[in-house]
Structures are given as C-alpha cells and as structure tokens.
Amino acid sequence: MCGFAGLFYPAVAKPVDPARVRAMGEAMAHRGPDGAGTWTAPGVGLAHRRLSIIDLAGSPQPMVDADERHAIVFNGEIYNFRDLRRELESRGRVFRSDGDTEVLLQGYAEWGPSLLDRLNGMFAFAIHDARTQTLFLARDRMGVKPLHYVELSDGALAFASELKGLVAHPLLRRAPDVRAVEDFLAFGYVPDDACLVAGVKKLPAGHFLLLERGKPVPAPQRWWQLSFADRARGSVAALEEELLHRLREGVTSRMVADVPLGAFLSGGVDSSAVVALMAEASRHAVKTCTIGFDEAGHDERAHAAGVAARFATDHRERVVRSDDFALIPTLVHAFDEPFADASALATWQVCALAREQVTVALSGDGADEALAGYRRHRFQAAEERVRGLIPAGVRSPLFGALGAAWPKADWAPRPLRAKATLMNLARDGAEGYARSVGVTTPELRAALLTDAARGALQGHRAEDRYVAAMRDAPARDALDRAQYADMAIWLPGDILTKTDRTSMAVSLEAREPLLDHRLVELAARLPSSMRLRGGEGKWLMKKAMQRYLPRDILYRPKMGFVTPVSAWFRGPLAEQATALARSRTLARTGWFDLERLGRLAEAHRAGREEHGRTLWQFVMLERSLVRLFG
Template identity: 45%
Template sequence: MCGITGVFDTRGQRAVLPAVLRRMNDSQHHRGPDEGSVHLEPGVGFGHRRLSIIDVATGQQPLFNEDGSVVIVFNGEIYNYQSLIPELQALGHRFSTKSDTEVIVHAWEQWGEDCVKRFRGMFAFALWDRNQQVLFMARDRLGVKPMHYAVLDDGMLLFGSELKSLLAHGGLRRDIDPLGVEEYFALGYVAEPRTIFRQALKLPPASTLLVRRGQPIPQPKVYWDVRFTLDSRATEAEACEELLRRLKESVKLRMIAEVPLGAFLSGGVDSSAVVATMAGLSNDPVQTCSISFADPQYNESEFAQRVAERYRTNHHVEQVDSDDFDLIDTLAALYDEPYADSSAIPTYRVCQLARQHVTVALSGDGGDETFGGYRRYKLHMMEERMRSSLPASVRTPLFGFLGRVYPKADWAPRVFRAKTTFEGMARTSVQAYFHSMSQIRQPARSRLYSQRLKSELGGYSAMEVFNRHAARAGTDDPLALIQYIDMQTYLVGDINTKVDRASMAHSLEVREPLMDHELVEWAATLPSALKLQGGNGKKVFKKALEPALPHDVLYRPKMGFAVPLARWFRGPLRERVRSSLLQGPMLDGGWFNPAEIRQMVQDHESGRHDHSTPLWSLLMFDAFLRQSIGEQPARQEAA
C-alpha cells in the first residue's frame, strides 16, 4: 500500500524539476512512511511513497522492466500475483523481484491495455513505456484505491493518489467547480469523475487512461462492469454453500502479507463473517480491533466481544468519547475536498487503534451493496410496490401534493414522518432513490444556494449522476438497479474514500474481501429474492453464516458508525457552527444564501427542526475552504 504521484509532459520532453516532484511525493508521506523514491527522465517524473507489505526486501518503486524502458508506480495489491508469475515466466519474462508490482510491468509488456483484466485486487497505477511513448493509468474495478489527475494549461499532466499531491505541484488552479458543489451538498461527496476543482478529475473505477505523447488526451476507457443477470438457478442451500466457498477463497487471498495482519470487528454481520473466516484459515489467533462508544445508543461493542470470544481472537477495544469532534480540521486536511460522512470520525479512530497492532487489516466493507443489506433497500422496495400499483398520471400529482403540504416532523415518531415517503411516491424509481440518498434535498438545496451559484449551475442537478449510472445498469429489477447505482456512487465516493483516507492517514492497509470482483460478479447472478425477502436483507449471506455466528449478531437491527451530530450542534459545537457558518469564507465566497444558513442554525438550536446533516455538510465545506483554498504553495518553480 502506497502513495503515488507524477508529472508527464503530454507535448514534449520538458524537464520536471526535482524539487517539485519531491514536494508532490512528500505531501503523501503518510501513505508510505517506509521508503520514498523518485524517477526522472525527459518529460517524465514519477514519485512513490512505500508502505512495505509484500516482498519487503526487494519491492521498491519506481520499478522497471529488464531494459528499463517501462517504469511503474503502483498503489494497492494484486492478490493473484503468485499465479501470474509462472504464467508470465513461461511466456519469456524474467523477474528480478517477488513483488506484485513487477507482475504489472510484465503483464503490460505481454497484454498491453488488457493487462488489467487479468488482475484480481485493489489497485491504482501509472506506468511509462518509453518505447511506445505512452503513459498508462488504471484503477481497480470497484474503486477501492484512488487516482486523481489533471491536465494543466501548458499540457503537463499531473497524477496522484490524493488531490494534495496535485495541489503541491503549484500549477493546478484552485477554481471550485460549481457542479462539484451541487454534488457534494446532494450526496455528501463529489462523485467520480469530478473533483471539487474544475481542473482536476478522478479516474473512474474499472477504467484506464492511455495518453500518447503528442496526441490529444482521450476519455478514460471502461474495462469492466458488473451485470445483474439474476439468472442463477441455484437453490438456497446451494447458494449458501457456494457463498461460503467464495468467501473463504477471497479472505485467504487477502491474508497474504509479510507484516502483522488483523481485522476490524464492529459486531456487525460483515466484519464478523470476515473474522470467522479468517479464524478458520489461521493457526494463530486473529488480531481484531473494535471501538466502543460512551453513548449506548451508538455502542455495539458487546456484539464484537461475543464474536471475539467465540473465535478466541486477540481483541483490542478502545472507547471513543461521544464528543469526539476535534477531528473536523484533521479530516478536511485528509480528504482535500469536502466530504460529509460523519462516520469518518469513528473510522479514523478504529484505524488509529488498528495500526498500533497490525499493518494490514481486513474489513467487511461492500457486503451491503453486494448482498442487499441496507435498511433503505427495504424501504425503497416497499415504495416501489406502491409506485407500481398506481399509474404515474395519478401517483405523481396526488403524492406530489401530499409531499408539499405534509409537515417535516423531525420531532415525531418515525411512523408519522411521512413527508419523505409522499415525496418519493411522486417520483420515478431512480428519482426516488436519489431523493432518499440526498444529504440535503430539493428544494432545500435551492434555498441554500445563492443566485450566483444557481446561475453557474445552469440547471445542473446531481440527479444526473444517478441517471447516468442507471442508464448503464442493464437491469430493470428494482433492487438490482439501486444496488448497481450504489456500487457506482456511494460505495466508491463515500465508503471507499472514507476508508482509504482514514487508513492511510495511519499508514494502515485495509483489504476488503467482500469487494472481490469475482464474488461480486457471482452475487449479481443471484435472484433478488435471495438478497431481500420479507424485510430481511442479505438473506442468503446471513443464512450461510448461521452455523458460524450468533443469531443476534446476524439478525439484529443494523447500527453503523453514527455520531450524535444533533446534540453536538446544540451543545459543544454550537459556537463552532456560529463562527464558521455565519461569517468568514463560507459567506465571503458568495456560494450560499446567508439568511437561509442563519435560519437553519436558529431552527436547529431551538429544537424546531433537526438540521444536523446539512449543518455538518456546511461545517465540513467551511473546513475544506479554510484548509485547501487558504493554502497556496509556491507557483514560480512549477513544471
């Protein structure tokens, strides 16, 4: 696991200044504290920060082929590298290391752009082929590892694991993209391929970019997509048996390491399943890490403890104070662009704890998307059945009217909070899911935005992100459709981003067995009735694990990593909210309607409405402005 960065002259062979490249590389020191190296040649500069996991002795980067004509910097793991080495050797390639990085180099020589189709893992890499005069970049299928890039006005292409390495170059304009602002306040993150800056992009998951020197820069090319065929004829028992076989194989592949390895154990289904599988594959006790919360409303550590005791793990627990909000500025510095998932706080803490004991940790991320586990899936399917029972000509005006007139009753019991349901019923399936996933919904976003921002948006809505992916989903099954949308949006932009930044902040590698692309492909063949049935999400997953895990771990309500935002903003963070949102960069930038923010703050403090989610989104946007826009590195030496 590492940090990579680089500069490529798309037009010629202008020199890349060593000081600039070192600055870009050093900005990601946290991603790889073990070693840092650079490679320079005319028109090319590659930087690498290394966290040594596999082939610790000889796996240094940048790494070259036999004659030095191909050089690579790589972040991630190729889990099937051990089977690819003999295959490539049989084709005549000579290896000087035992690393998965060298596999990529020789696979490029052998299969060109199609090499990525042979890799099973999480990866982002860039390689330069001097003989062909091409820069080739790639990102793994499910977007576990990040890749950012930008083409400057002078034709220089910058790339890096994190945006901060591009910003450290000094030549990237920091103009904010208004479309990125809209996506952030709708979704809580800026969705691929956009970043918050106009000039910078994210390479989308399952995509490659081949740039040939002297030629126009093409669009990224998609090399993989999941297809929800739902055509498996397996019985429930057969599906359970196959699931356990595939889970075991995926976990086993991810236990290959030359450094201490363990797992996160939250007490939820997914992490517990991973730990149970690891225990069956290891002769030694598994190292497990969990955090507990002082507030019992958010604490599920007792369930983690039960799993730890059952499998005799070396379990490490640390209690997080319920007022652990001093990370706001730290998180803003980590993410480089606004990011509004407040569970980033406990995720940061559990990574901090894990790094004290291991260098690699397995997680349960991806299980909800793959097997249909989110509570919102059940609610969406209930709405979908109601939507399908009425023609749109009746449903849209009727429920549209009810959604407008029904009060927003945050204070009422959940059964009486029907406004969102009415609003959802008036929409199409995709529109309704976007509405349910929005951090700040329309028309609240419209009230929040200034006239200038609305003008710059030109009618753009983040709904277009969902529309774009829905058009590619290739399924009209209502559950499969929203699973596909989540895999392309929430999983990548929220979950994977959160875990990557939080773990790499502590030089910790996190591996996700439930995001193995072969497991995901197989799960996409299962009928939706084996995932969600009778309000029970992840049906086949839980059924398969009944012999391995306690019943109440499998079937209790999902909790998640929540934090008490509403209470914070009425108590210890009250003054921070006022000083950040009612003055300074938030208002000086002209993005927002000051009167709407002021009313939102007053309504929340008085208890009239719970505005904790939009207030947190605004607070993190303010922290981003102060961190990223306020820091302007030297530009005079940029090259």
C-alpha cells in the first residue's frame, strides 16, 4: 500500500521540477513510510511513497522498464499477479523483480488498457509511455484506492492519491465549491463526483483516463460496471455453494503478504465470516483485534471474543472511551475534505490497534452493500411494495398528509417514529431512497443556507445523483436499484474513503475480501429473495456461513460502531455547537444563516429537537475549511 503523485503536461512537454513533485509525494508520507522515489522526464514527473508488503526489497517506485519506455507509480495490491506473471512470461516477457508492480508495468506494455479486465485487486496507478507520449491513469472497480487530479494554471495535470498531495503544489488555486458543501451536508461525506476544492476531480471507480500529448484532457472512460440486470440460475443449495466458493476466494487471495497479516474482528457477521475463512486457510493462529466501548450498549467485545475463541485466534482487544472527541483534529488531517461519518473515530482506533502488530489487516467492508444488509434496504423493499399497491395519484396526497401530521418523535421507540416513512411513501422510490441515505434534509439545508448560496448552487441538489443512478441502473427491481446506487455512490464515497484514510493514517494496509469483484458480481445476479428474505439481509451469505458461525453471531441485530455525537453536543461539546454561530470561517463564505444555526444548536442542547448529526457536520466542515483554505 502506498501513495503517489505526479505532473503531466498534455499540451507541451515542459520541464518538471523534481523538488515540486517530491513535495507532493512527501505530503502523503504516512501512506508509505518505508521508501520514497522521484522520477522525471520531459513533460512528466512521478513521485512515490512506499509501504512494503510484497517483494520488500525488490520493487522500488517509480519503476521504469528495461527499455525506459514505460514508468509506473502504483497504490494497491494485485491479488492475481502471479498468474498474470506466468502468462506474460509465456509471451516472452522477462522480469527483474518479484512483486506486482512490474506485472502491471509489463502487462500494460503487452495489453494496453485491456490489462484492467485481467486484474483482481484494489488499485490506482499511473503509467507514462514515452513512445506514445501518453499518461494512463486507472482506478479499481469498487473504488477501494483513491485518485485525485486537477488541471493547473501552467497547463499541467496534477494527480495524487490524496487531496493533500495536490494542495502541496503552489499553483493549485484553492477555493471552496458550494456544490460540494451541499453534497456534504446531505450525505455526511463529499461524493466521488465532487470535491470541496473547486476544480479538483476524483477519477471514478471502474474508470481510466488516457492523456495524450497535443490533445485536451478527455473525460474518464468506464472500463467496468456492476450489473443487476441478470439473474443467476440454480437451486438455493447450488448458489449457496457458489457464494461460499467466492467468499473463500476473496479471503484467501488477500492473505498473500511478506509482512505480518491479521484481521479486524467486531463480532458481527461480516468480520466473523472473514476470520472464519482465514482460520480455515491458515496453518497459524490468525491475529485479530477489536475495540470495545465504555458504554455497554455499544460494546461488542463479548461477541468478538467468542468468535476468537471458536477459531483460536491470537486476539487482542482494547477499550476506548465513547467520548474520545480528542481525535477530531487527527481525522480532519487524515480526510482533508469534511467527513462526518462519526464511526471514523472508532475505525481509526481499531486501525491503530492493528498496526501495533501487523502491517496488513483484512476488513469486513462491502457485504452490506453487495448483499442488502442495511436496514434501509428492507425499508425500501417494503415501501416499494406499498407503492405498487396504491396508485400515485392516491398515494402521494394520502401519505403526504399523514406524514405532515405525524409528530417528529426522535425520542420515541422506533415503531412510533413513522414520519420519515410516511413522507417517503408519498414520494417515488428513488426520491424516497435518496432521502433515506441522507443526514440533513433538503428542507433543513435550504433553511441553513443563505440566498447567495442557493443562487450559487444553480439548482444543484445532492439527492439528484441518487435519483439518476437508480433511474439508469442496470437492474430489475427496487432492491437492485437501491443497491446499485449504494455501490456507485455510498460505498466509494463513505465506506471505502473511511477505511482508506484511517488505515493509511497509521500506515496500515486494509484489504476488502468481501469486495472481490467475482463475489460482488455473483451477489448482484442473485435473486432478490436470496439477498433479502423475511426481513433478513445477507440471507444467502448467512445461510452459507451457518457451518462456521453460531446463530447468535449470524442473526443478532446489527450494531456497528456507534459514536454518541448527539450526547456530546448536549454535554462536553455543547459550547462548540453554540460557537458555530460565531464562526468567522463559516461567516467568511457567506453561505450560511449563522443565526438560524445558533438557534438549531440551542434547541438541540436543550433537548427540544434532535440535530446531533447536523451539528457534527458543521463542526467537521468548519475545521476542514480552516485546514484547506485558512
């Protein structure tokens, strides 16, 4: 796992200052503490920071091939690199190292962009071809590894693994983009098709960008797309075995490393399944770690300990305070852009614990998105059944009126908190789902923004990307469309960004076996009833894992990392919430009605209303604005 940065001049091969490229790489030294390298040629420069995982001494980067035609910088792991190497050797290719970086280099020389279809891995990389005067940038199917780029005033295209690599370039014009602020307030993260720094872009997952000298910068090209349009044929038993086979492949392929390897273990279904399959494939005790909380209702250590005992893992645990908000500056630095998924605090802590003993850790991320594991998937499927029974002309006014009349009872038991469901039933399925994944509603966002901000948005609305993704999804039913949108937007923007930044902040490589593309493609082809049945998400996966895991692990309610931000803003962070109304940083943008924000903070503090997540968003936004724009 690594970080890289670079410059390429598409119009004219201007000279590149090695010190400037090196500084871009050094800004991401945490991604690669084991080595650094810089390479320049007319019109191009590459910088790399290395975290050694495979071929510890033999694959320095930037790497240049024997005839000095191709040069590469690479972040990630190619899990089938040995198979690809054998195929390339059969074609006469000669290798000078033992790692996956040279396989990418030689594979691109042999196959060009079609190399991507052959890769099983997580990756972002850049390859320069001196003969054709081109630069090829590519990103993996799911978006596990990040890649940012921007066109600079001197004609260069700058690119980097993290935004801080671009910020290190003195010609980057830093101005905030109000559309990204709208997106962040809607979802709690800045999606991959937006950036808080105006002009900066993120290469989308499953896309590549081919730059040619003498031509303008083109739009990225899609090289992979997940499809829910087809259905797998076979009995439940046959598809269960196929799914289990893909689960094993995903896990075992990610256990190859020349450094200590372990796993995160929360005691939930996904991490427990990963550990079970690791234990099956390993001759040695799997190293596992978990963090517990000082609040019993959020502490999963007992479940994790049970799984660890079942598979005789080398298990470590640590109790952390549920109110450890002292990590906020660490997270602001790690993420660059504002990120308000509060579980990032716990994710950083479990990464730090793992890094004390291992350099690679397998994660359980991805199964909820691929196999319909979220509560919102169940709600969406149920709501669509209701929509299908009642004509829109009757349904919209009926449920709209009921939703408007129903009290907003955040304090009440869940069955009595029906306002959002009733309002969603009045909308079409895509609009309803777009709102269900959000944090701050369109109505509250509009109330907190000034006329100037609303004008600058020019009609841009965060939820529209979800509506468009679901409308255009290669899918058969409502559940397909919701999952497709989650895989395209939520997964790379929130889940994978969180795991990448928190793990890389402590120089740990996190691998995602449940996002092996062969497994994900199978999951998308499963009948909806095998993903979600009887209100049980991940139904077929849980059935397949019954031979490994007890029912109290497979079927207990999903807990996850919970951070009590609402309680913080009524307690130790109450003054910070109140201070938002006096923020010079927020005021300087001219985008926010700070008086109204102050009233919102006071209503929350007094317990009259619930706005904890929105206040957390504004705290993280203010700090990110200070970091990026001063």
